[in-house]
Amino acid sequence: MTAFAHDRFISAAAAAVLLAGVSLAAQAPKTASPAVTPGLVESGGSLFIQRCAFCHGRDAGGGETGPDLTRSKLVAGDVGGDKILPVVRYGRPEKGMPRFDLPDSDLAALVAFIHDQATKAASQNGGRRGVDVSDLQTGNAEAGKQYFYGAGKCASCHSPTGDLSGIAERFQGLQLERRMLYPEHVKARIVVTLPSGETVSGELAYRDEFTVALRDSSGHYRSWATNQVRYTIDAPAEAHAALLGKYTDADVHNLMAYLQTLR
Amino acid sequence: MTRRWSIFVPLFAAAMLVALVVSPPSLAQGVDSAMLLHPPADSWPGYHGDYSGQRHSPLTQITPQNVARMGLAWAFQTGQSGQLKCSPLLVDGVLYITVPDNVWAVDARSGHQIWHYRYPANKGFHIGSRGVAMYEHWLYFMTPDAHLVCLNAYDGTVRWNIVIADSQKGYWTTMTPLIVRNHVIAGVSGDFDNLAGFLKSIDPETGETQWRWDSTPPVGTPNATSGGTTWMTGTFDPALNLIYWGTGNPTPVLNGATRPGDDLYTCSIVALNPDTGKLAWAFQPSPHDTHDWDAVETPVLVDGDFKGKPRKMLMQASRNGYFFVLDRTNGEDLLTTTFGPVNWSLGVDQKGRPIPNPDKEPARDGRLIAPDEGGLNNYRSPSFDAKTGLFIVDARPSYGIYFAKPADGTFGWAGADYGVWSTSVLEAIDYQTGKIRWTHDLGPGDSGAGALTTDSGLTFTGDAGGNVLALRTADGKTLWHAGTGGDMQSSPITYELDGRQYIVTSAEGVLFAWALPEATAATLAHDHRSSHGVNSTSGRPR
Numbered sequence: 163m164t165a166f167a168h169d170r171f172i173s174a175a176a177a178a179v180l181l182a183g184v185s186l187a188a189q190a191p192k193t194a195s196p197a198v199t200p201g202l203v204e205s206g207g208s209l210f211i212q213r214c215a216f217c218h219g220r221d222a223g224g225g226e227t228g229p230d231l232t233r234s235k236l237v238a239g240d241v242g243g244d245k246i247l248p249v250v251r252y253g254r255p256e257k258g259m260p261r262f263d264l265p266d267s268d269l270a271a272l273v274a275f276i277h278d279q280a281t282k283a284a285s286q287n288g289g290r291r292g293v294d295v296s297d298l299q300t301g302n303a304e305a306g307k308q309y310f311y312g313a314g315k316c317a318s319c320h321s322p323t324g325d326l327s328g329i330a331e332r333f334q335g336l337q338l339e340r341r342m343l344y345p346e347h348v349k350a351r352i353v354v355t356l357p358s359g360e361t362v363s364g365e366l367a368y369r370d371e372f373t374v375a376l377r378d379s380s381g382h383y384r385s386w387a388t389n390q391v392r393y394t395i396d397a398p399a400e401a402h403a404a405l406l407g408k409y410t411d412a413d414v415h416n417l418m419a420y421l422q423t424l425r
Numbered sequence: 426m427t428r429r430w431s432i433f434v435p436l437f438a439a440a441m442l443v444a445l446v447v448s449p450p451s452l453a454q455g456v457d458s459a460m461l462l463h464p465p466a467d468s469w470p471g472y473h474g475d476y477s478g479q480r481h482s483p484l485t486q487i488t489p490q491n492v493a494r495m496g497l498a499w500a501f502q503t504g505q506s507g508q509l510k511c512s513p514l515l516v517d518g519v520l521y522i523t524v525p526d527n528v529w530a531v532d533a534r535s536g537h538q539i540w541h542y543r544y545p546a547n548k549g550f551h552i553g554s555r556g557v558a559m560y561e562h563w564l565y566f567m568t569p570d571a572h573l574v575c576l577n578a579y580d581g582t583v584r585w586n587i588v589i590a591d592s593q594k595g596y597w598t599t600m601t602p603l604i605v606r607n608h609v610i611a612g613v614s615g616d617f618d619n620l621a622g623f624l625k626s627i628d629p630e631t632g633e634t635q636w637r638w639d640s641t642p643p644v645g646t647p648n649a650t651s652g653g654t655t656w657m658t659g660t661f662d663p664a665l666n667l668i669y670w671g672t673g674n675p676t677p678v679l680n681g682a683t684r685p686g687d688d689l690y691t692c693s694i695v696a697l698n699p700d701t702g703k704l705a706w707a708f709q710p711s712p713h714d715t716h717d718w719d720a721v722e723t724p725v726l727v728d729g730d731f732k733g734k735p736r737k738m739l740m741q742a743s744r745n746g747y748f749f750v751l752d753r754t755n756g757e758d759l760l761t762t763t764f765g766p767v768n769w770s771l772g773v774d775q776k777g778r779p780i781p782n783p784d785k786e787p788a789r790d791g792r793l794i795a796p797d798e799g800g801l802n803n804y805r806s807p808s809f810d811a812k813t814g815l816f817i818v819d820a821r822p823s824y825g826i827y828f829a830k831p832a833d834g835t836f837g838w839a840g841a842d843y844g845v846w847s848t849s850v851l852e853a854i855d856y857q858t859g860k861i862r863w864t865h866d867l868g869p870g871d872s873g874a875g876a877l878t879t880d881s882g883l884t885f886t887g888d889a890g891g892n893v894l895a896l897r898t899a900d901g902k903t904l905w906h907a908g909t910g911g912d913m914q915s916s917p918i919t920y921e922l923d924g925r926q927y928i929v930t931s932a933e934g935v936l937f938a939w940a941l942p943e944a945t946a947a948t949l950a951h952d953h954r955s956s957h958g959v960n961s962t963s964g965r966p967r
Contacts, residue, residue, distance in 0.1 A: 208548055212569065216552040220617060224841050226717070227799060255912065256870060263506035291833050292841050293791070300790040336843070339791070343826070344846045370868050370890035372906060403846050406824040407766055411784070411792050 198274045206275025209268055217258075222279040223291055227258060230292050231276050232283035235337070243273040295335035298418055306420025309413050314405065316417075319398060322424050330422045339418055343402065350397035352376050354386060366395060455562035455578060456516055458606055462663060466921045469515040471658075472556060472601040474918065478660040478725040479809040482919045485881040486926035486949050487941060492883060492895045492905045498927060498940040499536030503529065509931035510873075510914045511556030512601065512806070514564075518922060520929070521559070521578070522936060525551040525569050525599075530581060534922055536938060542581035544568050550597040550614075553914075555658070555804070558602040558609065560629045565609050567598035573611055573627060587632040589613060595620055601658045602627075605668060605699040608635060612655025612670070616717070617837045619644055619676045622653030622691070626702060636702035640672045640690045650688035652676035657721040657804060662737070665754060667696045667705055669739055671721035674714050679787040679829045679840025687712040692720040694741060694749075696756065706756035710743040712778055715786045716769065716827060717798045717842075718745035725809050725816070731759055731857060740856055742807055742818040744800030745769075747779055750856055762859030764852055765822040766795035787827035787840045797825025797844045799871070806875035806916035808884065810898050815853040815862060817876045817884055817898070823847035847871065849889045853901060863901040865894075875916025877928070885928055887913035893930050893937070909937060924950025 211220055217228025224230035231237050240246045247269055253261030264272075310316040320326050333341055341347075350366040354376065364376035367383055374393055375385035456470045464475050466484060473480055487495060503509065507524040514521040519539060520531040526547070530539040549569025557576075558565040563584060564576040570592035575584040589611055590596035595618030603610040609627040622640040627633070640653030652675040659670035675684055675691035690704075692711035697704055710720040725740045731750065739753035746767035750760035758777025770779040785792050799821060807818040824847075829840030849867035854860070867874075867888040874887030883904070884896040891912060895905035911933035918929050925946040928939040940946060 211548055212551045215617070216550050219838065225617065225838065227844065229843070230841065258871060260508065261506060293828050297789045297828065297830065298791065339826070340843060340845065343793070343824075346846075370888060370892060371866070371894075371903065372892065372908075406793065406846060407768070407795070409793055411790075414793055415790055 198277075202271050202274045203278045206271035206273070206278075209264075209272055210275050213262060213264075214272070221283075222276055223283060232280045233292060234280075237276055237280050240273070240277070243269065246273050246276060293336045298335055298339060298415070299422075301412070301415030301417070301419030303416070303419040303423050305412075306416035306418065309417055310420055313408075314413070314417065315401075319401060326421070326424050328425060330425045338421060339414070342417060342421060343406065343414070345399050345402060348397075348399045350395055350399070352393055352395050355392040356386075357390065366397070369395070454517060456559045456604065457561065460516075461604060467515075467518070469513065469918045469920055470559060471514070471604065472512050472558070473658065473660065473723065473806065476661040476663065477727070477809075478723045478806075479727065479811075479878075480723075480806045480876065480916060480918075481808055481810060481878045481880075483880045484919055484921055484926050485879065486921065486946060486953070487879070487883060487895075487928065488881040489883060489897050489904055491941060491945065491949075494941055494945060495895065495905055495928070495939050496942065497907070498925075498938040500938070501529070501531050501536045501538070501936040503527070503934040503936070505934045507551070508553070508912060508914045508933055509936060510553040510599075510804075511931075512916055513918055513929055513936065514557055514559055514601075515918065515920050516559055516578070519578070520936075521557050521564060522931075523554040523556050523566065524934070525549075525554045527554075528557060528564065528566055528576065528581060530578070531936070533920065533927070533938075536936070540581040542566075542576060542583075544572075544574065547592075549592050552597070552614075553599045555599055556601040558604050560604045560607075560609065563629060565602045565604075565611075565627075565629070567600060567602065567611060569597050569599075571596045571598045571613060571615075573598075573602070573609070573632070575629075575632065585632045587627070589625060589627075590615070590623075594618060598656075600656050603658050603661065603668065604629070605661050608699050610659070610668065610699065612657070612659075614654050614656040614673075616652055616654060616674055616676050616678055619651040619836055620654075621651055622655055622672055624655045624670060624697070624702070626699070638695075638697055638702040638704065640693070640695070641675070641688075648683070648685055650675040650684035650691055652678075652688075653691035653693070654719075655721070656719070657723065660724050660726050660739075661699065662726055662753060665737070666698060666700070667753070668699045669724040669726065669753065670695050670697065671719065671724060671741070673719040673721055674711075674717045677835045677837060677839035678717050679715055679827060679838060679842065680833060680835055681713055681715045681786060683835045684713075688714065692718060692745070694720055694724050694739065694751070694756075696753065708749070708751055708756045708758065708776075709778055710741065710747060710749060711745045711781070713781055714745070715781070715829075716745070716794060718743070718800055720744065722802050722804075723806055725807060726753060727809055727811070727856070729811065729814070738856075740809065740816055742802045742816065742820070742854070744796075744802055745779065746796050746801040748816070748818075748854055748859055749777070750859075751777075760856070760859050764818065764854055764859075764861065765801045765820050765850075766824070767801070768793075768795045787829035787842065789828065789830040791826045791828050793824060793845070794827050794842075795824050796821065797823040797847060798827075798842050799823065799825075799844065799847070805873055806877075808876040808878040809856075810878040810884070812880070812882070813853075813862075813898055814856060815898065816856050817851065817853050817878060817886075819867070819872055819875055819886060820850050820852045821847055821871060822850065851876065851884075851886055851896070851901065853898075865896060865901040865903070873912060873914040874930070877917040877919060879919060885917040885919075885930070887917075887930065887932075891932055893917075893932075893939070895928075907939070909935070911935070924954075 219225035364378040368375035547570040626635040654673035849872035909932035
């Protein structure tokens with residue numbers, strides 16, 4: 163069941179990104195962005211401590227529940243706030259990231275501070291906090307392969323020459339490990355049987371105790387009261403959740419070692 | 426402020442009788458010791474309602490039979506993007522609610538604003554505010570920069586403002602103080618630095634410190650821990666004259682190498698004398714914690730049978746995934762059991778404490794841990810229903826991965842951890858066996874709603890999708906729901922005003938009051954008065 167909430171927010175997040183792009187373009191063309199000055203970074207740092215540091219750490223290197231922003235791919239790919247601002251403004255409710263209603267000047271300062279911290283962290287030689295790719299190399303690839311085809315039953319859904327071909331080229335380190343443990347991006351499918359007997363299928367768009375919704379192949383969103391229809395859900399990510407209680411730490415490390423051979 | 430003297434006269438008379446016995450006569454208005462000991466039906470004068478932490482109400486107007494007709498009475502908009510994470514306080518028909526730096530007084534009948542107080546801009550952590558405490562007609566509000574501000578409840582003006590802890594060192598505050606007689610008992614937050622945890626008792630009139638209890642030795646003591654903050658409101662047993670308080674995790678957080686041993690009194694439940702701060706006993710849910718599992722979850726006080734013997738008990742559904750039943754006279758463990766996935770312990774020791782597995786301490790290559798850092802329980806209030814013997818908790822089964830290496834150092838967090846998976850489920854635990862009698866799925870992700878039970882057999886909570894739920898306490902069946910469009914991060918309260926029972930919940934920055942239709946409530950209130958021969962709002966049955 164756990165895949166569903168994550169899935170239902172993906173379309174909302176995508177919409178938010180689109181909206182944010184529009185409003186940013188309208189309100190703050192890039193040429194009008196304030197110049198990044200030490201003063202702007204400092205004021206962003208002060209705001210970061212008040213609003214962000216509890217989850218992301220005072221230095222943006224990760225704290226309670228919030229990720230390390232200095233190693234974030236989204237931050238690395240951000241230009242002048244184009245990736246960061248939508249997340250701050252609209253939040254990521256499915257991941258516990260609230261939205262923040264802040265003036266543009268504050269947002270610009272926050273972005274400047276986050277980039278400054280990422281630059282500082284990247285230039286640090288050795289002894290860096292957090293998780294490096296080199297930290298996740300303790301497993302045995304052969305044992306991982308055995309687990310993949312044996313106890314883990316991974317091969318019942320995945321193939322090293324199919325969907326996982328070249329996976330280690332696409333994802334590394336902690337990002338690969340987190341996807342392996344629970345691929346929250348994977349969409350669930352739903353088939354709804356209406357009172358008339360007609361069936362409708364699509365990508366699961368929403369589900370709680372009272373409402374279920376899908377997006378069909380044409381992109382049309384449809385919802386029903388759960389007590390009015392019957393439905394079945396195919397959520398491939400659930401097999402990953404079911405494994406969490408069965409892994410030993412060695413299984414996790416061995417499986418990582420094996421996946422990292424799939425280049 | 427408007428007063429309804431017809432309602433308050435009998436209440437006042439009753440309060441005076443009690444007050445004469447247990448404390449000097451106090452002002453007619455506001456909160457006194459008698460009200461805190463026996464909250465009237467038209468009040469919710471402390472964080473947990475009463476001192477027990479049961480978050481259970483004797484109100485019965487809204488029942489399993491009529492709850493389907495419940496609807497919105499009013500909503501109050503804070504206009505803030507910050508989420509309401511407070512338990513509203515209700516005294517003299519006025520609700521007091523907070524977000525960091527902000528307090529509102531709201532008319533509990535109509536939901537309109539009476540006043541709004543703003544604390545000056547400051548650099549503290551604006552992570553949440555759990556509400557105000559009240560003594561006589563003074564409010565006590567804790568701030569992101571670790572001050573305690575005393576406000577006049579009539580108009581929100583500042584009476585005094587004192588420093589509880591140095592925010593420059595890394596302290597902040599979010600909690601609601603506990604009022605015990607003339608003690609305002611205030612705790613602190615802060616585990617991003619190696620800081621001492623402590624609890625302070627403040628004089629409600631002058632703001633002077635009456636006592637201070639330190640949960641850990643002075644920072645820098647060799648081979649000793651720091652930490653053990655006190656960031657949630659405790660409970661109080663007037664007969665034993667003990668307050669019960671949970672303490673937070675040790676620091677450095679994920680690296681235990683510099684703090685060998687149990688790290689007392691971090692991740693502990695402590696019993697203190699409210700007049701002196703002297704420790705009576707302590708029990709430690711998480712010895713030598715390395716996963717940030719505070720033991721600050723509400724220490725719920727229950728008097729009842731345990732396996733055939735009457736006991737004064739304390740129950741906690743702890744963040745580390747264990748449910749404990751203790752004898753609160755001495756801290757003896759009566760029951761220790763898990764209430765969801767837990768994989769970090771080697772079992773339970775002779776004192777009933779989980780034994781941490783050294784192989785599950787954070788490591789360079791990662792350890793998969795259940796629950797994750799957010800825990801199987803957290804700040805969300807549980808509820809205890811005496812009729813069914815059920816301890817109802819908003820649980821969060823989860824897995825996370827924990828990392829630590831020498832480069833992470835020995836200060837503050839000293840490692841990194843990441844949530845992998847979580848879901849939310851309301852659990853009804855039989856306190857005598859620890860067995861889960863029923864569960865109610867609250868959906869994937871996090872529910873922050875907490876739980877409230879009432880004598881009519883209802884449980885109020887919220888799911889992860891933003892629905893407020895009314896469930897039958899006996900079996901967890903849904904009887905009513907309403908979508909609120911946002912995260913519910915405050916635990917529900919209830920009260921009865923003018924013969925109408927209200928349930929108050931929040932979502933994002935909006936407060937909602939739910940009630941039966943006015944005509945239905947009026948009929949029920951009339952019937953209730955006729956059958957009991959009393960005004961239904963004149964006192965809280967015990």
